[in-house]
Amino acid sequence: QSALTQPPSASGSPGQSVTISCTGTSSDVGAYNFVSWYQQHPGKAPKLMIIEVTKRPSGVPDRFSGSKSGNTASLTVSGLQAEDEADYYCSSYAGSDRLVFGGGTKVTVL
Amino acid sequence: EVQLVESGGGLIQPGGSLRLSCAASGFSLSHYWMNWVRQAPGKGLEWISNINSDSGARNYADSVRGRFTISRDNAKNSLYLQMNSLTDEDTAFYYCARSGHYTLDSWGQGTLVTVSS
Numbered sequence: 001q002s003a004l005t006q007p008p009s010a011s012g013s014p015g016q017s018v019t020i021s022c023t024g025t026s027s028d029v030g031a032y033n034f035v036s037w038y039q040q041h042p043g044k045a046p047k048l049m050i051i052e053v054t055k056r057p058s059g060v061p062d063r064f065s066g067s068k069s070g071n072t073a074s075l076t077v078s079g080l081q082a083e084d085e086a087d088y089y090c091s092s093y094a095g096s097d098r099l100v101f102g103g104g105t106k107v108t109v110l
Numbered sequence: 111e112v113q114l115v116e117s118g119g120g121l122i123q124p125g126g127s128l129r130l131s132c133a134a135s136g137f138s139l140s141h142y143w144m145n146w147v148r149q150a151p152g153k154g155l156e157w158i159s160n161i162n163s164d165s166g167a168r169n170y171a172d173s174v175r176g177r178f179t180i181s182r183d184n185a186k187n188s189l190y191l192q193m194n195s196l197t198d199e200d201t202a203f204y205y206c207a208r209s210g211h212y213t214l215d216s217w218g219q220g221t222l223v224t225v226s227s
Contacts, residue, residue, distance in 0.1 A: 034212035
């Protein structure tokens with residue numbers, strides 16, 4: 001099972017928006033609406049930010065939003081804040097009770 | 111509050127074995143699928159294994175199948191990962207994570223496994 005493809009980096013100024021893509025195949029991202037996004041600060045455990053493509057778990061700011069088109073999912077962070085600087089990972093259900101992750105995107109707040 | 115605490119990591123020689131543990135609190139482990147995810151230093155996340163609530167189903171990534179075994183003890187609210195035939199490519203932080211609906215909704219802080227001679 002190959003990893004999902006994410007850009008290695010993305011950046012934006014405070015208050016701006018940044019969008020991260022996550023490209024898979026018709027066997028994972030394209031097949032299921034079970035894409036999640038995780039935020040990871042240095043030295044910390046990942047934190048769940050988006051589930052089922054578009055849903056935010058309790059406590060996640062509405063500045064974070066998700067979408068999907070075909071085999072590509074996206075995470076948009078609007079109104080960038082300094083604390084949003086982190087690594088972001090997508091994951092998708094890949095069938096047969098398995099998950100696959102993306103390679104991660106480092107978001108820098110300029 | 112949901113808490114997952116991993117233990118058992120350390121320095122191990124290539125070819126060696128190690129058993130990781132994950133102690134769960136704040137919820138009943140018996141109600142959830144559980145997972146192990148690893149992250150090599152400076153690298154991305156890699157899902158490596160999961161197990162269903164009654165241990166009747168276990169899945170592995172190709173990279174660890176045949177060498178790693180996931181298990182659980184619901185009475186002790188604990189998850190385990192037995193790792194054999196370790197290589198330097200297994201050097202990573204190992205996280206246990208609780209399954210939500212096709213997602214991982216709670217994570218431990220991780221335990222570092224270093225495979226080196």
